[in-house]
Structures are given as C-alpha cells and as structure tokens.
Amino acid sequence: QVRLTESGGGLVQAGDSLRLSCAALGGTLTNYGMGWFRQAPGKEREFVASIDWNGGSTEYADSVKGRFTISKDNAKASVYLQMNALRSEDTAVYYCARHGHYTASPYPYGYDNWGQGTQVTVSS
Numbered sequence: 001q002v003r004l005t006e007s008g009g010g011l012v013q014a015g016d017s018l019r020l021s022c023a024a025l026g027g028t029l030t031n032y033g034m035g036w037f038r039q040a041p042g043k044e045r046e047f048v049a050s051i052d053w054n055g056g057s058t059e060y061a062d063s064v065k066g067r068f069t070i071s072k073d074n075a076k077a078s079v080y081l082q083m084n085a086l087r088s089e090d091t092a093v094y095y096c097a098r099h100g101h102y103t104a105s106p107y108p109y110g111y112d113n114w115g116q117g118t119q120v121t122v123s124s
Contacts, residue, residue: 049061
C-alpha cells in the first residue's frame with residue numbers, strides 16, 4: 001500500500017513563500033494524476049491544484065492561480081506545491097492525493113489515496 005506523506009508546512013507571514021512536498025512511500029506515482037487540497041477550520045475541503053501523470057496538464061483554483069505552482073517528479077515519486085505571495089486566507093491543512101487515473105481533476109471523489117496533511121499558517 002502506497003503511503004503519501006506531506007511535508008514543508010509551517011508558520012509564515014503574509015507575502016512569504018513555502019514549498020510543500022508529498023512523497024509516495026512504498027510505491028510509485030508515475031501513472032497517476034495528483035492533486036493538492038486544503039481544509040481550513042470550519043470549512044469544507046477544497047481543491048487547490050492538480051497535475052496529470054506526466055506534468056503535461058495542470059489546473060488551479062482561481063484563488064491560487066498565479067501564486068501557486070504544482071509540479072511532479074516521477075523519478076522521486078513526489079509531487080510539490082510551490083506557494084508564493086501567501087495570504088492569511090491560505091491558512092489550512094494541505095493534503096496531497098493520488099488520483100485513480102492518469103489524469104487528475106478538481107473533484108475529491110476521484111482520488112483514492114490521501115496523505116495525512118501538513119499545516120500551513122499565514123499570519124497577517
């Protein structure tokens with residue numbers, strides 16, 4: 001069973017940058033699309049970004065477009081989320097997830113393997 005593990009979260013100030021990493025332990029991500037989702041206190045989990053199996057197609061939530069960049073390194077079985085110009089409203093637990101197919105989507109029901117999450121807190 002592949003286990004996804006996120007890292008890179010922390011406490012930063014508004015305007016700072018963070019890079020989240022998600023590593024697949026015990027398996028590969030080569031043939032799968034991947035996504036990042038986040039959940040703020042008292043809110044539902046929401047889509048952040050997704051990438052297809054070879055990185056040829058990406059999609060972003062409007063709220064992060066132009067600030068966040070998703071990337072994937074199949075050789076390292078890892079996916080990343082570069083977050084720039086962070087805002088207080090980006091504060092949330094961030095989860096990476098593996099899609100069940102080569103492609104990815106902004107809808108959580110297509111993902112069959114989720115990490116435990118990493119906390120990102122942005123102070124204003």
